[in-house]
Structure formats: structure tokens, C-alpha cells
Amino acid sequence: MIKIERRNETSNLIYFLTPVLAIFLTLVTGAIIFYLLGFKPLEALKFFFVTPISDLYGLSELLVKATPLCLIAIGLSFCFKSNNWNIGAEGQLTFGGIVGGGVALLFYNHEGVYVLPLIILAGAFGGMVFAMIPAILKIYFNTNEILVSLMLVYVSKLLLDYLVVGPWSNPEGFNFPETRQFSDSARLPILFEGLRIHAGIFIALVSVFLAWVVLFKTYLGFQIKVSGLSLKTAKYAGFKGRKMILLVFMVSGACAGLAGVGEITGPIGQLHRMISPEYGFTAIIVAFLGRLNPIGIVFASLIVALTYLGAETAQIFLQVPKYTGQVFQGMILFFLLASDFLLFFRIKLSGFKKYEY
Amino acid sequence: MYKYFLRLLALVLLLLGFSMNANAEFKVGFVYVGPTGDHGWTYQHDEGRKAVEAAGIKTTYVESVPEGADAERVIRQLAQSGHDLIFTTSFGYMDPTNKVAKDFPNVKFEHATGYKREHSNVSTYSARFYEGRTLLGHMAGKMTKTNVIGYIASFPIPEVIRGINAMTLAAQKVNPNIKTKIVWVFTWYDPGKESEAAQALIDQGADIIMQHTDSTAPVQVAEKAGVWSFGQASDMQRFAPKSILTSIIDDWAPYYVERSIAARDGTWKQQDTWHGLKEGMVAMAPYNSAMGSGLVKEVEKLQKDLASGKAHSFTGPIYDQKGNLLVAKGKVADDGMLAGMSVYVKGVEGDIPK
Numbered sequence: 001m002i003k004i005e006r007r008n009e010t011s012n013l014i015y016f017l018t019p020v021l022a023i024f025l026t027l028v029t030g031a032i033i034f035y036l037l038g039f040k041p042l043e044a045l046k047f048f049f050v051t052p053i054s055d056l057y058g059l060s061e062l063l064v065k066a067t068p069l070c071l072i073a074i075g076l077s078f079c080f081k082s083n084n085w086n087i088g089a090e091g092q093l094t095f096g097g098i099v100g101g102g103v104a105l106l107f108y109n110h111e112g113v114y115v116l117p118l119i120i121l122a123g124a125f126g127g128m129v130f131a132m133i134p135a136i137l138k139i140y141f142n143t144n145e146i147l148v149s150l151m152l153v154y155v156s157k158l159l160l161d162y163l164v165v166g167p168w169s170n171p172e173g174f175n176f177p178e179t180r181q182f183s184d185s186a187r188l189p190i191l192f193e194g195l196r197i198h199a200g201i202f203i204a205l206v207s208v209f210l211a212w213v214v215l216f217k218t219y220l221g222f223q224i225k226v227s228g229l230s231l232k233t234a235k236y237a238g239f240k241g242r243k244m245i246l247l248v249f250m251v252s253g254a255c256a257g258l259a260g261v262g263e264i265t266g267p268i269g270q271l272h273r274m275i276s277p278e279y280g281f282t283a284i285i286v287a288f289l290g291r292l293n294p295i296g297i298v299f300a301s302l303i304v305a306l307t308y309l310g311a312e313t314a315q316i317f318l319q320v321p322k323y324t325g326q327v328f329q330g331m332i333l334f335f336l337l338a339s340d341f342l343l344f345f346r347i348k349l350s351g352f353k354k355y356e357y
Numbered sequence: 358m359y360k361y362f363l364r365l366l367a368l369v370l371l372l373l374g375f376s377m378n379a380n381a382e383f384k385v386g387f388v389y390v391g392p393t394g395d396h397g398w399t400y401q402h403d404e405g406r407k408a409v410e411a412a413g414i415k416t417t418y419v420e421s422v423p424e425g426a427d428a429e430r431v432i433r434q435l436a437q438s439g440h441d442l443i444f445t446t447s448f449g450y451m452d453p454t455n456k457v458a459k460d461f462p463n464v465k466f467e468h469a470t471g472y473k474r475e476h477s478n479v480s481t482y483s484a485r486f487y488e489g490r491t492l493l494g495h496m497a498g499k500m501t502k503t504n505v506i507g508y509i510a511s512f513p514i515p516e517v518i519r520g521i522n523a524m525t526l527a528a529q530k531v532n533p534n535i536k537t538k539i540v541w542v543f544t545w546y547d548p549g550k551e552s553e554a555a556q557a558l559i560d561q562g563a564d565i566i567m568q569h570t571d572s573t574a575p576v577q578v579a580e581k582a583g584v585w586s587f588g589q590a591s592d593m594q595r596f597a598p599k600s601i602l603t604s605i606i607d608d609w610a611p612y613y614v615e616r617s618i619a620a621r622d623g624t625w626k627q628q629d630t631w632h633g634l635k636e637g638m639v640a641m642a643p644y645n646s647a648m649g650s651g652l653v654k655e656v657e658k659l660q661k662d663l664a665s666g667k668a669h670s671f672t673g674p675i676y677d678q679k680g681n682l683l684v685a686k687g688k689v690a691d692d693g694m695l696a697g698m699s700v701y702v703k704g705v706e707g708d709i710p711k
Contacts, residue, residue, distance in 0.1 A: 057437075061430050161543050165512065166711050174472065175514045175699060176448060177543075194460075196429070267426035274425040274449065312431055315419050316386075316438055322420050 003348040010343050018343060019289050019296070022335035023303065029331055030324075039318055047317045048310035048324075060195035062305050064267055068093070068259035068276070070301035071204045072283035074211045075255025077292040078248040081215070082224040083231065086249060088134065088149030089256040090280025092127040094156040096257020097264050098163065099126025101271040104186040104264070105168060105179060115185040120203070120261055127257015128250045130156065135249035139242045145249075153280070157273075164272055178272035188266045200262035207255060212294040224248065256280060277308075285333045304329060383621045385409055385613075386435035387418040388428070390447035391546055397571030397590040398545065398607070402446045402469075404591075405609030409617045424449025429456060436461040442620040444613065445469065448514075455479055465620050470516065472696075477627050482612060485633030486516065487523040487695070488663050489605035491670040492641060492656055493587050494527030496602050497565045498535055499652055500585050501528075507558025508539045509551060509568040509575055513709045515698045517569050522702045523670040524567065529704050537705045538563055548574035559584055576601055592642035604642040611637055631692065634664040671695065676703045 030048070031041035052058045072089045079086040100123030107115045134148040161177070170180045188198040215221040223244060227234040234241060263275055286304050290297030311325025387406050391399035403418065410416045417440060422431045428450050435443050436457055442465045445454045451471035458466045458476045466479045474481055497506050506528060510517050521537060528535045538561055540554040551570050555578040558566060566579040566586040573596040579586035580597035588594065588604025612632065619625040632638035641660060644653045662668035673684035677700045684690050701709060 057433070064426070165543060174697065175512070177512050177514075178449075181452070263426060267429070269452075272424070272449065274423050277423040277425060277427060308427070309430075312419060312422075312427075312434065316417055316431075316434055319417065322392075 004345050005348060007344055007346050014343060016291060016293075016296070018339040019291065019300070019336055021339055022289070022332055025335040025339075026328060026331040029335075030328060033324070033327070034320070037320070039320060044314060044318060044320060047314045047320075048328075049306060051317070052306065052309035052313045056192075057195060058309065060192070060197040061309060062302060063197050063201055065308055066301040066305035067200050067204045067266075068263055068279045069283050069286045069304055070298055071207055071259040071262070072256045072280055073286035073290060073297045073301060074204075074207050074294060075252035076283055076287040077211065077215075077290070077294070077297060078224060078251045080228075080287060081292050082227045082244060082248050084135075084138075084245055084248050085146045086131065086134065086149050086252050087146050087284070088131070088151075088153050088280070089252065089283055090276065090278060091149065091153035091156040092130045092253040092256035093260035093263075093276055093280045094153070094160055095130035095260070096123040096125075096127030096253075097260030097271065097275050098156065098160055099123060100257070100261035101179065101182075101264050102168075104182045105271075107183070107186060108180060109183050111183075111185050113185075115183075116188065116265065119186055119265060120258065123257045123261025124254040125257065127260065128254040131249040131253020131256070132246065135246045139245055160271070160275070161273055168271065170270075179270050181270045182265065186265060187269060188262065196267050198262075198266040200266045203258055203262060207258070208294045208298055215294065220244075220247075256283075259283075282329065285329055289332060289336060303332070307332075382415060382439070384415045384417060384440045385617050385620075386440035386443040387416065388422050388431055388435070388443065388445045388447075388450060389418060389420040390424060390449070391421060391571070393418070393420050395546060395571055396573055396593065396596075399446070399571075401591050401607045402444070402609055405613040406444075408610035409613050412614050412618065414617050414621065422450075429453035432457045432466075433460070436464045441465065442467065442617055442625070465625050467616060474627060474629065480616075480628050480630070482630035482632075483516070484607055484638040485631055486605060486607070486639055487519045487670050488633045489639050489641060490520040490523040491527040491663060491668075492603070492660055493567060493605070494524035494529075495531055495656055495659055496587075496648060496652065497524065497567070497585075498528035498530070498532035499655075500602065500648055501532065501535060501565050503562045503564045504532065504534045504536060505562045506535055506537050506565045506567065507555070507561070507563030508537055509554045509558070509566070509570055510539050510541050511545050511569050512543060513541065513699075513711075515696060518701065518709065519695055519698045520569055521705060522698065525702055525704050526671065526675065535704065539705065539707055541710055542570060544570065546571045548572040551575050552578045555579060556582075573597075588642060594642060599647070601642075602645045602648055606640040606642055608637055608640045634660060635666070677701065678703055678705065 031045055034041045034044040053062050076086060076089055100119045103119045103122040133152060134145040137143040137148050138145045164177045164179055168179045170178055188200050191197045223239045227244060264271055268275060282304060286297060286300045290300035307325045307328045311322050314320040315322050389399040389402060393399055393403040406416050406418055419431050422428055424447060432443060432445060432453055444467045446469045448470045451468055451473050454466050454468045455473050455475040458479045462478055468481050470483045471481050508521055525537045538558055540557055542550045542554050544550055551572050552574040555566050555575040559582045564584045566575050566584060568575045568589050571590055573593050576586040576588055576593050576597035580600040585602055586597060586600045588601050590607050592604045592606055594601050659668060669689040671684060671690035673688045674686040675684040677683055
């Protein structure tokens with residue numbers, strides 16, 4: 001007989017070491033997969049995890065890729081910590097991009113330092129409002145926020161499709177589904193000439209710091225934590241549950257909206273249908289890999305960003321199939337969840353003893 | 358200090374020299390928007406790449422590169438890692454291609470289906486797919502019983518509208534009663550959406566299904582429903598052996614081989630290429646004998662005439678939906694007009710989405 005029981009206590013150190021263990025196991029399994037595919041395992045791993053960041057350009061690209069992931073995951077950690085399952089960050093990102101992009105087009109060819117801050121605020125606002133929909137429906141109608149937030153992803157993506165094909169499409173663009181290139185005043189400044197790393201990284205870093213302060217140093221952070229551990233306790237303690245649900249969704253949506261607006265005013269420079277390669281979904285992996293902890297999320301976003309870059313480099317140099325990148329992301333999450341399971345539960349083999357009732 | 362600086366400079370130059378020598382072999386890179394196994398657009402580009410490889414030139418590809426912020430990094434990495442010629446095979450790579458081309462003046466770039474050549478090392482190329490559509494229209498007009506032709510369209514860009522118009526004009530010539538019904542799916546590749554669109558068209562009475570999207574879903578739906586269909590980009594015959602009358606094949610291989618050899622031998626020059634049936638960039642899969650040998654012969658003759666220039670897909674008089682004259686009798690539409698085409702011709706139902 002196999003019995004699964006909850007462990008009474010778990011070590012805090014091991015709790016934060018398991019992500020490292022998960023990454024290690026991913027590397028070992030990855031090496032085995034590369035070997036079975038007929039590649040030299042060590043060489044393939046080197047092209048996957050070392051080559052992409054072996055020069056300045058690569059490092060800058062890593063940060064460009066990690067910035068939106070980190071921002072979204074920070075927001076998601078507020079939701080997940082308090083037992084609110086916001087799966088629709090991708091939709092909030094898209095809607096933030098739409099609102100921010102709309103402002104950018106409105107101020108097309110306007111010079112002036114106020115343009116960019118206005119766009120960024122509009123993006124955050126857009127994401128926030130879009131995230132309030134599942135929150136309000138949950139509060140007043142007890143709907144399932146997983147379903148509502150997920151389905152709203154398609155709503156916002158279709159809205160973006162409509163806008164870039166129709167009313168907002170570039171009048172000189174032969175009807176191709178994209179807007180004009182934004183004016184320079186609407187673009188996030190580039191930090192170093194020749195590299196793509198942009199000022200969006202400061203937005204992410206400030207968010208990390210603020211999240212840390214709120215989650216660990218304020219009464220609100222305490223409320224979020226308690227609600228996550230036990231909703232009943234939170235109720236006994238008299239926390240205002242409804243207000244908090246709305247708040248964490250607003251924070252989460254605003255972060256996703258910032259990520260969206262950071263992409264369109266940063267590396268992309270216009271609105272089109274592909275403003276995000278599903279950052280909103282990948283950020284869920286990042287949030288959990290980072291243990292819903294702001295500092296952990298910074299590291300997790302860098303690692304997950306590296307799997308994207310690695311997949312490209314490995315394909316360029318070794319013609320390893322591109323989808324190995326997604327395999328690596330999946331493996332990291334799988335090993336993390338599996339080790340968590342063993343961390344919180346113990347498997348007891350009770351042999352062939354007779355059961356006594 | 359000065360001496361130290363000089364020594365450092367010499368070292369840097371030496372290292373640069375080494376890294377250049379290491380990458381001396383001529384290499385061609387390809388950037389794909391989809392997976393190589395899509396049996397449509399990307400599949401055909403990869404067939405072209407294999408032809409380059411068969412000609413003795415080393416190639417590299419990166420598949421499923423999103424048309425957003427990632428494209429620029431991939432193109433730049435290919436340029437940086439010693440590729441001398443880079444084909445970027447989707448419209449969305451237009452701005453990233455031009456941006457990277459600026460920083461790598463010694464690398465040649467070829468962008469498919471775009472219109473921007475901002476630097477002298479960027480060429481653009483596309484195929485006159487509309488010539489194939491003319492042949493499809495001829496067959497459709499002859500084969501339809503319901504006089505309704507169903508057309509699954511992707512985005513209302515000139516290329517797609519040109520295809521719809523060319524097909525409709527050719528079908529009207531052999532059957533003045535036909536109507537073209539269009540469903541816009543706003544995607545290039547989405548088997549689910551495409552098959553729904555095909556079903557919707559069949560439900561509206563279409564007995565011919567045509568697609569400007571890349572998956573094999575529509576021809577499979579047509580096969581099941583027992584209506585005629587046409588394959589897109591590659592020969593899709595084996596996915597719907599009874600239903601498919603022919604497929605328009607994008608044959609990039611000769612162009613890719615020619616341009617790769619030119620780049621290797623130093624004769625590559627910037628150009629804007631628009632090849633069709635004549636050069637073989639547009640080719641037709643074998644015709645289904647179910648349409649009868651008489652019709653097959655007619656179509657083969659039309660194909661020959663289009664290739665030789667004796668016939669043209671857009672020969673006047675051509676009217677738009679409102680009845681305004683677009684091309685006068687006896688004239689043919691010039692390339693400028695074709696490139697910017699943004700209105701339907703008479704006989705197409707509905708409005709272009711705006």
C-alpha cells in the first residue's frame with residue numbers, strides 16, 4: 001500500500017532551494033534528450049545556456065526578454081499569493097498595449113516629454129481596468145476567475161486584430177495589419193547605442209522594489225499572505241476580502257499593461273497582431289519558479305528568458321528543433337511542482353500489514 | 358601609454374581577423390514564420406532551402422520566429438554568426454530586416470512579400486500568385502453547379518484581393534453567372550478557423566472551396582462534403598485526393614539557388630523580384646483528371662498563354678463593384694495598379710473589411 005501524508009514541517013531553506021534543484025534536473029534531463037536526438041549533450045547545453053549571453057548584445061537581449069516576464073510575474077504574485085487565479089495576464093497585456101498604443105497614435109508626430117509618460121500610464125490603466133472585469137464578476141456573482149480571465153484573453157486579442165486591420169491600420173501600409181511606426185517621442189529611450197535594452201527595465205525594477213515593500217512591510221501584504229494561507233482565518237480576522245480581491249487584480253492587470261506598453265514603445269515601436277509571444281502565459285511559470293517572491297521572480301524571469309534565446313541559438317548553430325525551448329520551460333515547471341509535492345507530502349510504503357479499522 | 362594603446366589595438370585587430378577567418382565559409386540563413394512541417398508556406402520555403410543545400414551551399418534556418426520583437430534578434434544573430442545572405446520569409450519581418458541590414462552592410466538580405474528596401478543590401482521578392490488564381494477561376498467557373506465559389510481569405514492586403522479578383526474575372530469569362538463568396542479569417546494558419554470557414558461557405562451553397570490560407574484543413578473539409586477544392590502553397594493532393602482539382606505551388610527553389618550563387622560569387626545586386634508562371638516561381642500541381650480531358654487541355658493552354666504573356670490575368674474591360682471602369686477594353690493592368698489593388702471587381706459579394 002502506498003500512502004501519501006502531509007509533512008508536519010518543511011525547511012524554509014529547502015523551500016527556496018527546490019527551484020535550483022528543478023533547474024538542475026531540467027539540465028540533466030535536457031542533456032539526455034539532446035543525446036537521444038543525436039547531439040553532443042554538453043555542446044548542445046553550452047549553445048543553449050552559455051552562447052546566447054556570451055556577449056553584450058546577448059546580455060542586453062536577455063534583459064529585453066526578461067523585462068516583460070518579470071513585470072507580469074510580479075503582478076501575478078499578488079493574485080496567486082492571495083488565492084486569486086488570474087490566468088489572463090496575456091489579455092491584460094494586450095489591452096494595456098491597445099490603450100497605450102491608442103494614445104501613441106493619438107499623439108502621432110507630437111513632440112514633447114509628456115507623450116511617453118502619458119502612454120505608459122494609459123497602458124497601466126488599460127491593463128488594470130481589464131483585470132477588474134474578472135475581479136468584479138468574482139466578487140458580485142461568484143464567477144470563476146480562471147475561466148473569465150482566460151476567455152478575456154481572446155476578447156482582447158480579437159479587439160487588437162480588429163483595430164490593426166481596420167480603423168488604426170497604417171494609411172500608407174497597403175492594408176497590412178499594423179499601425180504606423182510611433183513617433184520618437186512615444187518610444188522608450190534606448191540605454192546603450194547599438195543595443196536594444198530600453199528604459200522599460202527601470203519600470204520593472206521599481207515594480208520589484210515596490211512589490212517587496214508592499215508584500216513584506218505593510219499590513220496589506222500581511223492580509224494578502226493570510227488570505228492565501230487560509231481564507232477562513234482572513235475572514236475571522238475581519239479582513240475585507242472583496243476589496244482585496246479587487247486590489248490584487250488591479251495590481252496584476254496594471255503590471256501586465258505596463259509590460260504590454262513596454263513592448264510596443266520599446267523593441268516593437270508600433271501595434272500589430274504579434275505584440276506578445278504569449279508572455280502573459282509564460283509569466284505564470286516565472287511567478288511560480290520565483291516562489292511568488294519579488295527577488296525570486298527576478299532570477300526566474302532571467303532563466304526563462306534564457307530558454308527562449310537558447311532555443312534560437314541552438315537552432316542556428318546545431319539545428320536543434322526550436323521547440324526544445326518550450327520543452328525546457330515545461331520541464332522546469334514540472335520538476336518544481338514534483339519536488340514541491342515531495343516537500344510538502346511524504347510517501348509512506350506501509351508494506352503488507354493488515355489494515356485495522 | 359600610447360604604446361600600450363597601440364598594442365591593444367593590434368590585439369583587437371588580430372582577434373577580429375581570427376573571428377572573420379573562422380567564419381569564412383559562405384552560409385545562407387533562413388527565417389521562417391511557421392514550423393517547417395506546416396505543409397504550406399514555410400514548408401515550401403524550406404524546400405527552397407534544401408535546393409540551395411543541394412547546390413553545395415551551407416544553410417541554416419530558424420523556424421517559428423514570431424513577427425514581433427523576437428524577429429530582429431534572430432535576424433541579427435544570423436548576420437552576426439557569419440551568414441552572408443539571409444532570407445526573411447514573412448511580411449512581418451520587413452522592418453526588422455531593414456534595421457539589421459543597416460548595421461551589416463556586407464551581409465545581403467532578401468525579404469519576401471515586402472515593399473521596403475531602405476538599404477542597398479536589401480532585396481525584396483514575391484510571386485505572381487494571381488496568375489495561378491486565374492487558372493483556378495477558369496476551372497471553378499466550369500466545374501460549379503451552384504454557381505457559388507467559396508473563398509477563404511486571410512487579410513485584406515493587395516496580394517489577397519488581387520487573388521480574389523483574378524479568380525473572379527477568369528470564372529466570369531467562362532460562366533457569367535458565378536458569384537464569389539468570401540470569409541475573412543484574419544489568420545494565415547489556423548486549421549480550426551479555416552475549417553469552420555470552409556463549412557460555412559459550403560452551407561451557403563458553395564461547391565468550390567478556395568483558400569488563401571496555409572493549412573490543409575479547408576481541402577479536408579471539402580473532401581468530406583464532396584465539393585471541389587484547390588490546394589495552397591504546396592501540392593496538397595494527398596490530403597484530399599478526390600476533391601482537389603490542382604494546387605498553386607510556390608516554388609522558391611530556383612530563385613533561392615540563383616540568389617545564393619550570385620551572393621557567393623559577388624554578383625548579387627539589389628532588386629525587386631516579382632516572378633510568375635513564366636519563371637516557374639508559381640507552378641501548378643498535376644490537374645485532377647476528374648474534370649475531364651477537355652477542360653484539362655483548356656487550362657493547360659491558358660497556363661501556357663499566361664506564361665508567354667499572350668494572356669494576362671487582368672485584361673480590360675474590368676469594372677469595380679460599383680461599376681466604375683478600372684481597366685479599359687484591350688488594356689491590361691500595370692504592375693503599379695496590381696501592387697496597390699484595394700477594391701473588388703464586379704461579381705464579388707460583400708465589402709472589403711475596413
